[in-house]
Amino acid sequence: MDGVEPGTPCWTDLATPGLDDAKRFYPELFGWTGRVSDEPTAGGYTTFLKGGRAVAGVGPPAAPEQVPIWSTYVATDDADLAATRVEAAGGQVVVSPFDVFEQGRMAVLSDPAGAVFSVWQPMAMRGAELFNAPGSMCWNELVTPDPDRAKEFYALVFGWHPEEQQAGPVTYTGWRCGARIVAGMMPQLEPLPQDLPAYWTVYFAVEDADATAARAAELGGTILVPPRDNPAGRSAALRDPQGALFSITALR
Structure with missing residues (x-):
C-alpha cells in the first residue's frame, strides 16, 4: 500500500x-x-x-x-x-x-x-498529503477512563504496542506501530463531556498556540483548556462554534 x-x-x-x-x-x-x-x-x-x-x-x-x-x-x-x-x-x-x-x-x-x-x-485517495506542519494534523490521542482495556483492544485490532512514560502525575501511553510511535493515550483526568464517554481527539499543528486559541474564540469557538506547555510543545483544547472538539499544538 x-x-x-x-x-x-x-x-x-x-x-x-x-x-x-x-x-x-x-x-x-x-x-x-x-x-x-x-x-x-x-x-x-x-x-x-x-x-x-x-x-x-x-x-x-x-x-x-x-x-x-x-x-x-x-x-x-x-x-x-x-x-x-x-x-x-x-x-x-x-x-x-x-x-x-x-x-x-x-x-x-x-x-x-x-x-x-x-x-x-x-484506493484513489491515500489520506492526508501534509502532516506535522502548521495547519495540518500532527497527533491523535485517545482519552479514556479504561486505559488497561484499551491496551488490549488496540493491540488486537492494529497490533499496537503501548509504551508508557510518566508525565507529571499522569502515566502517558504512546502507541508503537513498527518503528514509530503513531498516536497516544491518556487516562481520563476529569469528568468527560456527556456526549463523549471516551474519545479520540485530533491535534492540528500551529505556529502560535496562544494566538490561535484567541483567534478561535474571536471566531465563535470556545477554549476548553487554555494553552499550556507539555513535552511536545504548547497545546490547547478547543471547541468550534458547533461544539466539535479539537486540539492545537505549537510543536517544539
Missing part, C-alpha cells in the same frame, strides 16, 4: 450539521482553502487544503442526531478484517465497511469504552 502505512492515522474529517459555518471557521483559523466534491450524493463533502495539499475534510453527519465530531482515520489494507477484529476484541461496528466512491473503503468503529474511530482502506 502506497502512502501512510497500515496502523497509522492517515486522515481526519469533521461531521457537522453546520457545514457552512465550518467552512467559514476553519479556513479563517488555519488558512485552509476548500475543494467541494462534485459527487451529487456526497452532501457537499469538502476537502480542506493547506498550500494546495489535502489536510482534512468536512461533511454532513450520518444521522441528524449525531453530535459534531472530528474523526481519526487509521490506515488499513483490509477494512472488513479490521471491523471483524474490532467485534472480536469487544468493540462495536458503528457503520459497516463500505466503499466511498472510488476513493477508498472505510468503516466507523468504537472501542469498548465508546471511543469512536474510523479505518481507511485507500
Whole structure:
C-alpha cells in the first residue's frame, strides 16, 4: 500500500450539521482553502487544503442526531478484517465497511469504552498529503477512563504496542506501530463531556498556540483548556462554534 502505512492515522474529517459555518471557521483559523466534491450524493463533502495539499475534510453527519465530531482515520489494507477484529476484541461496528466512491473503503468503529474511530482502506485517495506542519494534523490521542482495556483492544485490532512514560502525575501511553510511535493515550483526568464517554481527539499543528486559541474564540469557538506547555510543545483544547472538539499544538 502506497502512502501512510497500515496502523497509522492517515486522515481526519469533521461531521457537522453546520457545514457552512465550518467552512467559514476553519479556513479563517488555519488558512485552509476548500475543494467541494462534485459527487451529487456526497452532501457537499469538502476537502480542506493547506498550500494546495489535502489536510482534512468536512461533511454532513450520518444521522441528524449525531453530535459534531472530528474523526481519526487509521490506515488499513483490509477494512472488513479490521471491523471483524474490532467485534472480536469487544468493540462495536458503528457503520459497516463500505466503499466511498472510488476513493477508498472505510468503516466507523468504537472501542469498548465508546471511543469512536474510523479505518481507511485507500484506493484513489491515500489520506492526508501534509502532516506535522502548521495547519495540518500532527497527533491523535485517545482519552479514556479504561486505559488497561484499551491496551488490549488496540493491540488486537492494529497490533499496537503501548509504551508508557510518566508525565507529571499522569502515566502517558504512546502507541508503537513498527518503528514509530503513531498516536497516544491518556487516562481520563476529569469528568468527560456527556456526549463523549471516551474519545479520540485530533491535534492540528500551529505556529502560535496562544494566538490561535484567541483567534478561535474571536471566531465563535470556545477554549476548553487554555494553552499550556507539555513535552511536545504548547497545546490547547478547543471547541468550534458547533461544539466539535479539537486540539492545537505549537510543536517544539
